[in-house]
Amino acid sequence: MSTPRRLTLAAVTVASLMCVYLLYGNLEPPIALSWAHLPSLSSWSLEILQPPYPEPRRHDNRTNPAPSPTPGPAVTVPAPSHKNVSAKPTESPFIGDFYASQDNPPLTECPDGIRSLVPKSYLAQIFLGSVPVLQWSPHATPDEYHRLSRYGGAKGWGGLTYQTLSDALAYLNSSANGIMFDDWKRRGNSSACVRCAVVGNGGILKGSNKGEEIDAHHYVFRTNGAILAGFEQDVGVRTTHYTFSTNTLMNSMASYASVGYRGPPKTRETRYVFLPDHDHDYLLMKAAARRTPVEQGRERGKNVFSPSPTKYFGKNVTSTQLKIYHPDFIRYLRNRFLPSKTLKTKHRDIYRPSTGAVMLLAALHTCDRVSAYGFMTPQYKKYSNHYYDRKYQPVGFYINHDFKLEMNLWQKLHQAGLITLYMRP
Structure with missing residues (x-):
């Protein structure tokens, strides 16, 4: 090959390489899926x-x-x-430290609320204010089912058919189902901050005389065997948000009937917030929305929900009073707020934050100010397990929850000024 031809071929080769670099050199790696195609939700x-x-x-x-x-x-x-x-x-695949993100604008412009304090606290690198706390009908898409079906229990939709999911969430089709405080504007108060009392069932409340103080909050959260009759002076009488799973509700009715528990409170202001551990939580929610008996699953035909769930949620219950936690929110709480050592054991799949912990941390993400009553403190051995125990009962510990880790978290949140935790000497 002659010298001129060699020079011409070299020039063409260099030019070709430069074009490849210019075309592909600045491409970024693939990125994650968005939900921009959901028209009923904003900024997903x-x-x-x-x-x-x-x-x-x-x-x-x-x-x-x-x-x-x-x-x-x-x-x-x-x-x-x-x-x-x-x-x-x-991370291990079951952890799944990635979550749906949505625009959750605050209800108020509270100048010293939790959202304004988080960036200055130890939670700055943990707290994600964009994770959806609640799920409702727009979430039930094939894309999301594909993503969340890899996680079981309360942390995802694994073990739940798409038909069961979509049928249940179809009844939560109002914007009221997607926000915690759907009646805030109707309340007509002029408060600049949403104040919440979150009430556990710990024995520390016995003799506390905190009932009036609890009821003075805008919203009052309770869970499981929350017995009010006879204990009003210590725990109050109002319940605006009642958190439970089908399992904890049935266990509460079986375990605490002898001391006065007759089921969830039934008032016009009460919202029923399901913590979905299994498919029967979705089935019960659907039945409650329709005011009909549970159609399938292990609760079908059982006396506990006979003649229909209205026996426990009230004859006038409507679907706008029903809410259900989003599995991303539960997994986010487990991964970032309560990453127990249990996650490194064979029991990792059944571990999740306790129902009371989910309730308190949901308030942390939705209220401007949170006061917590009846939760475990370092002096827990001085008090009975529940405020309604007739005789002293020690706190029980179970592998599916980490109560001591939760207790330490409450102390940290209190010391950071993010919650006010009721404690006694």
Whole structure:
């Protein structure tokens, strides 16, 4: 080959390599799926966050196409900063430290509320205010079922058929089902802050005389065997949000009937917040919304829900009074607030925050100010397990919850000024 021809071939080769570099050299790696195709919800996306937790994400205006998991369509999302993209997973698959993200605007402009305190506290790198606390009908999409069916129990939709899920959530089709305080504007108060009392059933409340103080809050959260009759002076009488699972409700009715528990409170202001551990929670919620007996599953035909769930939720209960925690929220609480050592054992699949812990942390994410009563403190051995125990009963510990880890969390939140925890000397 002559010298001129060699020079010409070399020049063409260099030019070709430069074109390849210019075309592909600045492409970013694939990124996560967004939910921008859900018209009934605003500002949805998936936020990929893996331990060790990254700095708060930086936003830019660039977009890249992202592949969608079967069977959903491909969509477009904002590109995250490189710090939020992990080339290699750093966690076990069952952990799933990534969550749906939605715009959760505050109800008020509380100047010294929890949201304003979090960035200055130790929770700054843990707290995600965009994780949906509640699920409702727009969440029941094939894409989301595909994503969440890999997690079991309260942490996902594993073991739950898509038909059961979509049929149940179809009854939660009002915006009231998607927010915790759907009646805030109707209350007509001029308060700049949403004040919540979260009431556990701990024996520390016996003789506390905190009933009037508890009832003075805008909202009062209770859970499981919350017996009020005969204990009004210590625990109050109002219940605006009652948190339970089908299991804890049945266990409470079986265990505490002898001391006066007759089921959930039935008032016009009460909202029933399901913690879905299994498919029967969705089936019971559907039955409650329809005011009909449970149609399938282990609760079908049982006397405990006969003639229908209205016996326990009231004859006038409506679907707008029903709410259900989002599995992403439960998994987020487990992963970031209460990562127990149990997660490294063979019992990891059954571990989750206790029902009371979910209730208190839900209040932390939705209220401006939170006062907690009846929760475990370092002096727990001085008090009976429940405030309504007729004789002293020690606190019981179980493998599916980590009560001591929860107790330490309440202390940290109290010391950080994020909650006010009722304690006694």
